[in-house]
Amino acid sequence: MASAQPVDSTRPAPPRRRRHGRRSSLRSWRLRDQITFVLAWTVGLGLCAVAISVVVFFAVEGIQYLRPSLLVTHPSASVSQSGSGGFLDAIEGTVLLGAIGLLIAVPIGVVTAVWVIEYGRPRWLGRIVESTVEIIAGTPDIVIAIFGLALFQLGAFSFLSFSEPGGAFGRSFLTAGAMMSFLAIPPVYTATRNGLIATPRQMREASFALGKTRIATIRRVVLPAVRRDIATGSTLGLARIIGDTAIVILLLGATLRLQSDGALGFLSGTGSSLTSYIYNNSPAGDGNAPDKAYAAAAVLLLLVLVLNWGVGRIGRIGGPPIHAERRLGA
Amino acid sequence: MNGRAGAVRNRLAPESPAWQNGPLPIEKLDLEAQLMAIAPEQTNTRPRRARAAVTAVERLRLEDVSVFYGNTPAVKNVSLSIRQGEVLALIGPSGCGKTTLLRTLNRLTELTPNASHSGRVLLDGEDTDDIVDTELRRRVSMVFQQPNPFPMSIFDNVGFALREQSRKRPRRRELEPLVDHALQRAGLHDEVRADLNRSALRLSGGQQQRLCIARAIAQEPEILLMDEPCSALDPRSTAVIEDLILQLREDLAIVVVTHNLQQAHRIADRVAFMYLGDLVEAGETEQVFSDPREEQTREYIAGVFG
Numbered sequence: 001m002a003s004a005q006p007v008d009s010t011r012p013a014p015p016r017r018r019r020h021g022r023r024s025s026l027r028s029w030r031l032r033d034q035i036t037f038v039l040a041w042t043v044g045l046g047l048c049a050v051a052i053s054v055v056v057f058f059a060v061e062g063i064q065y066l067r068p069s070l071l072v073t074h075p076s077a078s079v080s081q082s083g084s085g086g087f088l089d090a091i092e093g094t095v096l097l098g099a100i101g102l103l104i105a106v107p108i109g110v111v112t113a114v115w116v117i118e119y120g121r122p123r124w125l126g127r128i129v130e131s132t133v134e135i136i137a138g139t140p141d142i143v144i145a146i147f148g149l150a151l152f153q154l155g156a157f158s159f160l161s162f163s164e165p166g167g168a169f170g171r172s173f174l175t176a177g178a179m180m181s182f183l184a185i186p187p188v189y190t191a192t193r194n195g196l197i198a199t200p201r202q203m204r205e206a207s208f209a210l211g212k213t214r215i216a217t218i219r220r221v222v223l224p225a226v227r228r229d230i231a232t233g234s235t236l237g238l239a240r241i242i243g244d245t246a247i248v249i250l251l252l253g254a255t256l257r258l259q260s261d262g263a264l265g266f267l268s269g270t271g272s273s274l275t276s277y278i279y280n281n282s283p284a285g286d287g288n289a290p291d292k293a294y295a296a297a298a299v300l301l302l303l304v305l306v307l308n309w310g311v312g313r314i315g316r317i318g319g320p321p322i323h324a325e326r327r328l329g330a
Numbered sequence: 331m332n333g334r335a336g337a338v339r340n341r342l343a344p345e346s347p348a349w350q351n352g353p354l355p356i357e358k359l360d361l362e363a364q365l366m367a368i369a370p371e372q373t374n375t376r377p378r379r380a381r382a383a384v385t386a387v388e389r390l391r392l393e394d395v396s397v398f399y400g401n402t403p404a405v406k407n408v409s410l411s412i413r414q415g416e417v418l419a420l421i422g423p424s425g426c427g428k429t430t431l432l433r434t435l436n437r438l439t440e441l442t443p444n445a446s447h448s449g450r451v452l453l454d455g456e457d458t459d460d461i462v463d464t465e466l467r468r469r470v471s472m473v474f475q476q477p478n479p480f481p482m483s484i485f486d487n488v489g490f491a492l493r494e495q496s497r498k499r500p501r502r503r504e505l506e507p508l509v510d511h512a513l514q515r516a517g518l519h520d521e522v523r524a525d526l527n528r529s530a531l532r533l534s535g536g537q538q539q540r541l542c543i544a545r546a547i548a549q550e551p552e553i554l555l556m557d558e559p560c561s562a563l564d565p566r567s568t569a570v571i572e573d574l575i576l577q578l579r580e581d582l583a584i585v586v587v588t589h590n591l592q593q594a595h596r597i598a599d600r601v602a603f604m605y606l607g608d609l610v611e612a613g614e615t616e617q618v619f620s621d622p623r624e625e626q627t628r629e630y631i632a633g634v635f636g
Binding site: 200202203205206207208209210211212213220221224225 | 436438441463464465466467468471472474476478480481482490491493542545546549
């Protein structure tokens with residue numbers, strides 16, 4: 001309150017305690033409801049506590065070891081921790097994997113969703129596609145990784161990775177990114193599909209009634225209407241990609257530095273990501289440099305938090321989405 | 331105003347004087363007083379809107395048109411002529427086939443998988459089945475019940491139909507005069523001229539509907555179909571759009587589906603009354619309202635059934 005201003009005596013003073021109407025008290029509830037009430041609060045607060053402690057732990061542990069120099073220096077093999085450098089290569093690897101993964105996943109996820117919702121015939125094929133995406137979503141990443149290893153060691157794919165005359169190693173940014181896209185396709189597909197379902201039929205009819213073909217309607221009306229859903233799905237998919245370790249270790253080699261190999265330069269070379277860097281530097285890996293693992297984990301966590309925040313922001317760009325009401329009702 | 335609400339009110343207020351003595355002596359009653367009795371607040375605008383005399387030219391002719399959903403007929407053997415310079419109102423109770431008939435005219439019913447039709451619809455003498463659907467829909471444009479602007483700018487909404495899909499997209503500069511003209515004809519230009527790049531979703535409901543009209547007439551169609559264009563709007567926006575319809579009818583043939591008898595009376599030059607898929611009666615508005623030939627029409631207009 002600004003004390004310099006004289007108090008306007010004509011205005012009634014605000015009540016010290018805002019009054020509420022009478023409500024039923026917890027005591028008057030049935031026992032079952034009381035237990036549920038307490039359980040709900042306990043579980044909810046417990047989850048919040050876990051999330052907050054993770055963030056606080058890495059804020060404290062990670063930031064205290066985090067030096068700007070760690071972000072910009074290459075890692076190197078050294079017996080002493082002071083000589084082993086930073087994790088620039090791991091950051092580069094994470095960004096590169098995310099980019100390759102999304103580049104593959106977004107077109108596939110969006111086109112699949114458009115086909116299932118806008119065409120979806122024959123019906124049985126649509127159903128098969130839907131369950132296929134569900135199966136991919138439920139497949140553990142290590143299974144995807146080992147499948148990718150088996151696939152890309154085939155001679156036909158040898159140009160994608162470092163290869164010897166005897167065969168391919170199957171490890172490169174391209175092969176890892178391709179398998180990473182399996183992690184991102186389900187969220188992209190699901191978000192796009194839900195957006196398409198929530199887009200009113202009248203909007204498509206309006207376009208047909210103006211003499212547009214189905215494909216022009218999809219391109220000019222339907223896809224613009226769901227671009228926010230696509231962005232949301234992509235961000236969720238990206239978060240899954242940058243958080244994955246198994247595929248990096250099996251298919252990217254988790255090498256210390258980015259290495260150009262094979263026909264396509266660094267794309268067919270090996271490297272590491274923040275996740276594999278954390279694993280290798282943790283006491284579980286060979287590095288035994290927990291402070292660097294913490295610092296890298298803090299960076300990774302920050303990246304994921306920023307992405308999650310970004311998902312929330314995307315939903316608000318450019319006013320309410322066309323199907324906002326449907327969303328609220330659902 | 332919502333025509334449905336009006337129809338319900340008709341049923342709920344049987345003590346109103348208009349039909350106290352049964353539906354028969356309607357022609358003896360003053361029509362305006364009768365409309366007042368049906369729904370007093372709906373008659374706050376002039377009972378009949380002033381209009382310029384226009385020579386009517388036949389554009390669309392329906393010959394024995396029937397529409398089926400599966401094996402169920404929704405429209406039965408309708409023959410009708412639709413003329414430029416006139417507003418034709420399709421009236422009738424819910425589910426009588428008005429909207430289905432309207433959607434048959436630009437072959438939108440084909441989007442419903444099990445719909446089929448028989449008979450012929452002739453656009454300037456040419457069977458609409460022989461016209462490519464996209465071209466037909468450019469010539470026979472449509473405005474829907476709910477304002478349905480696309481989630482893009484005002485300019486892009488109006489320019490939407492003008493932008494050819496297969497050939498080179500015209501530049502914005504080429505489209506500008508056409509978009510401006512369409513917005514002017516739809517009476518929206520003054521309100522939105524300041525910023526055509528604004529999202530169309532930020533307009534009010536009445537503005538959105540006028541934008542949809544501008545969008546529909548931008549490509550200079552020959553016929554404009556309107557499916558209850560005012561039922562989602564407030565009375566003031568309704569009045570604006572009704573005036574607009576009367577202006578547009580000079581260059582286009584307009585078919586309006588409406589639940590709202592007062593609206594049909596205000597704007598239509600001719601009225602077609604449908605009941606259970608049949609075209610019961612079609613004729614001059616004044617004649618249908620004051621001296622209907624058929625008993626069913628008489629009862630519907632008197633509010634015996636909704």
